[in-house]
Amino acid sequence: MLxxxxxxxxxxxxxxxxxxxxAGIWGGVIIGAIPGMTGTMAVTLALPFTFYMDPVPxxxxxxxxxxxxxYGGSVSAILIRTPGTASAACTALDGYPLxxxxxxxxxxxxxxxxxVVGDFFSNISLIFLAAPLAILALKVGPPEYFMLMVFALTTVAGVSGNSLLMGLLSACFGLLLATAGEDMYGSFRFAFTGDMQAGLSVAPVLIGLFALPELIKLIVFRNPPKARAMALGDDRVSGKEFRGxxxxLFRGSFIGVILGAIPGIGPSAAAFFSYGSAQRSSPRGQNFGKGEIEGVAASESANNGACGATMIPLLALGVPGDVITGVMLGAFMIQGLTPGPLLFETNIHEVYMLFIGMLLSSVLLLFAGKFTMRIFTTIAKIxxxxxxxxxxxxxxxxxxxxxNSMFDVVVLLALGLVGFxxxxxxxxxxxxxxAFILGPMIEENLRRALATSRGDPMVLLSSPITWIFAALILFVVALTARREIGKANQRKAEAQ
Structure with a gap:
């Protein structure tokens, strides 16, 4: 083996x-930093260029x-509150206030x-835990998926600001819009036009909700003439801050690996799950959403931690972990490689080369990020x-x-007005x-679970994994209720 x-x-x-x-790392950072240019688009456009290359390169x-x-999605999320990718939306919550x-x-x-930490952690996990994690992922069925997504939805309580009621109202609106389009049984909801039959895409909703309101505020309220561009300030992360x-970082990386290894979840859900977990456990939890650097760490470690982990079910079982690894599955097949258990027997040399290359790419990400950062930070001076x-x-x-859809542009503009x-x-x-991102996964797995049990709701508590998540959901709800009661009592005492 050596x-x-x-x-x-x-x-x-x-x-x-x-x-x-x-070139791949640097190009990915630049594409990810451009609003609307997703990683899926980058990988898909690059696929034809790989036809005449050797398999591993x-x-x-x-x-x-x-x-x-x-990673690139975080650049625009931090500098202009416009997440370049869906998984960077969580980064914008604290990155832009910073x-x-x-x-x-x-x-x-x-x-x-x-x-880089999340990416390196996921690569190590891919090397040593590919087979065990992939087997575990296959044992997670619709009931477990549903309870996991509902637990992730409890993050709403932590990012609702001063009013939990308004936060819940916002989440309900997100869940409602997530139902637009065709359901798993072929029925259409809110399909007022032909374009609506496919539902609302994440990208126009995401960018419309975060980016356009900032532009509208600038036009409506008019910055004073003496307004200056925000300064970069001290860009050094001190040893104390990193240790803090x-x-x-390690919890977020772990969450990213676990959720990334489960097909269909991906980096976005991992980022929100990690963010909520960090907020609940941090002594600075009340500062999340107001410019807390720990919130940036929680989000970015999880979404990059999920990247390498999405390769686990692909390599070990031949099952793509998300849309991008679905494209990579095609790339493997084009190169004459068949992902799955036999890959480790028939093409072990190529597998080792892929593992080593992924570890080296983590180091290259650090250098590419540092170099590109010097270019992108000039945006903050404009x-x-x-x-x-x-x-x-x-x-x-x-x-x-x-x-190539004008309907997506209309959705972008409409959600911009809604956000304002x-x-x-x-x-x-x-x-x-x-709620909009998690809603489809919640609905689909709920309906699948009820379909397999012929409508028996007890299927949602049919395994130890579902019991664990149910207990965590009740725990978070109880903590939230206790916090809200404490706030109400404090307001009463101040009024008296």
Whole structure:
């Protein structure tokens, strides 16, 4: 085995492979930072270029694009509150307030370090735990999925701001919009037009809800003439700050690996799950959503931790973990490699090369992020009045480019107005987004669970895993209720 590893290392450690991985990482960071340009688009567009490449370099290019774009989404999320990818939406909750406080550089560095830690942790997990985690993932059925997603939805309580009622109202609105389109039985809901039959895509809803309200506020309220661009401030993450979030980093990476290994969940749900967990356990939990660097660490470690983990079911079982690994499955087949248990017998040399290349790509991500950061941080120095038209054009172009659909552009503009209205009414947008992303997974797994049990709701408590999540849900609800009662009593005491 040692000889095979050394042979694989020699095969990977070539200038050509380093250049391919560096180009993939760097290109992914840039694409991920552009609003609307998703990692799925980057990997799909790069797929034809891999047809005439050797098997391992071609897969490493796609993996590098995936990793780079997942981190790149945090750049625009922090600097202009426009998440480049859906998984970076959670990063914007604390990253953008940090940028407004003059700590954009610090937030970007923490996002980079967290991404590298999560990515490296997921690669190690892929190497040593591929088969066991993949087998465990197959034992997670619809009831377990449902309880897991409901537990992730309890994050809403922590990001509802001053009013839990408004947060719940926002979440209900998000769940309602998530039902638009065709359900699993072929019925259509809210399908007022032909375009609505496919439902609302995440990208226009995400960018419309976060980016456009900022542009509308700038136009409506008008910045005073002396307004200056926000300063980057001290961009160094101190050793004390890093040690303070170390537990969150490793917990987020672990959550990303576990959820990434379960097909269909992906980085977005992992980020929100990790964020909620960090908020509940942190002594600074009340600062989350207001510019807490631990919130950035929780989100970025989890979404990058899920990247390598989505390869676990793909390599071990031949089951794609998400949309991007579905594209990679096609790349494997084109190169004559068949993912699954036999891959480790018939193509073990290629597997070792892939593992070593993924570990090296984690190091390249650090350097590419540092280099690209010097370019992107200049965005924070541009006055908002000059930056806003550029952001609007990028949003419109990016959303249209995804599906060549004017309907998505209309959804983008409509959700921008909705987001601005929610701002005026002091309704938090984060619960809406969390519910919109988790809603389809909650509904689909609930209906699958009830279909398999012929309508018996007790199927939702039919295994030890579901019991654990049910107990955690009750625990979080009890804590939230206790907190709200404490707030109400405090307001009464102040009024007297």
């Amino acid at each position: 000889n095979e590893l050394m042979t694989a290392l020699q095969a990977v450690a070539t200038l050509q492979n380093f250049l391919i991985m560096a 071609s897969i490493l290019l796609l993996v590098a694009l995936y990793k780079g774009s997942t 940028a407004q406080q003059g700590k954009a550089g610090k937030a970007l560095n923490m996002a980079l370090y967290s991404s 979030v170390a537990k969150t 006055p908002p009045t000059l930056l806003s038209p550029v952001v609007l054009l990028l949003c419109l172009f990016g959303i249209y480019a995804i599906g 209205g929610m701002y005026l009414l002091d309704i938090p947008t984060a619960p809406f987004l969390i």
